[in-house]
Amino acid sequence: MFERFFSRDTPGTVKGLTLEWQCPDCDGLNFRILGRGERRSGRYATRCRYCKAKFVVGFEPPTRPVEGEDEFREKLDAEDFSLEERTDLIRDFAEITALRADNALPKTIKEKEKALELKLDLFRRRRR
Known part of the structure; x- marks a missing residue:
C-alpha cells in the first residue's frame, strides 16, 4: 500500500545527454535529459512518468564528454x-x-x- 512513497533502485543507461530506464512496475520506458553534474553522479532520483512510482536510477557515468x-x-x-x-x-x-x-x-x-x-x-x- 505504501510502496509508492519509498524510492527503489533500478538500473538505467546514459545515451548522450539522455538517461533511459525501464520501470519495473509498469514496464514503461522512461527518458530524462541530464545535465553534466547529474550525468557524473551515477544516480538520479525520479518518478516513472506512467505509474508515478519513485526510483533512484543507477547508471554508469560517461567516461568522456558528449561530442559537440x-x-x-x-x-x-x-x-x-x-x-x-x-x-x-x-x-x-x-x-x-x-x-x-x-x-x-x-x-x-x-x-x-x-x-x-x-x-x-x-x-x-x-x-x-
Whole structure:
C-alpha cells in the first residue's frame, strides 16, 4: 500500500545527454535529459512518468564528454532564447546524441542536425 512513497533502485543507461530506464512496475520506458553534474553522479532520483512510482536510477557515468555539447551550449548562451525555445533546442540536441549512441543511420542523424540548425536560425530571426 505504501510502496509508492519509498524510492527503489533500478538500473538505467546514459545515451548522450539522455538517461533511459525501464520501470519495473509498469514496464514503461522512461527518458530524462541530464545535465553534466547529474550525468557524473551515477544516480538520479525520479518518478516513472506512467505509474508515478519513485526510483533512484543507477547508471554508469560517461567516461568522456558528449561530442559537440560544449559548442552547442555556447551557441545557446550567445543568443537570448526564451526558456521554451532553449528547452526545445536542448531536447533536439539530446535526441541527436542518443541517435549517435544507438548507432543510427548517418542519414537520419544528418537530417536531425539540419533540422536543428534550421530551428536555431528560425528562433534567431524571430528575436530580431
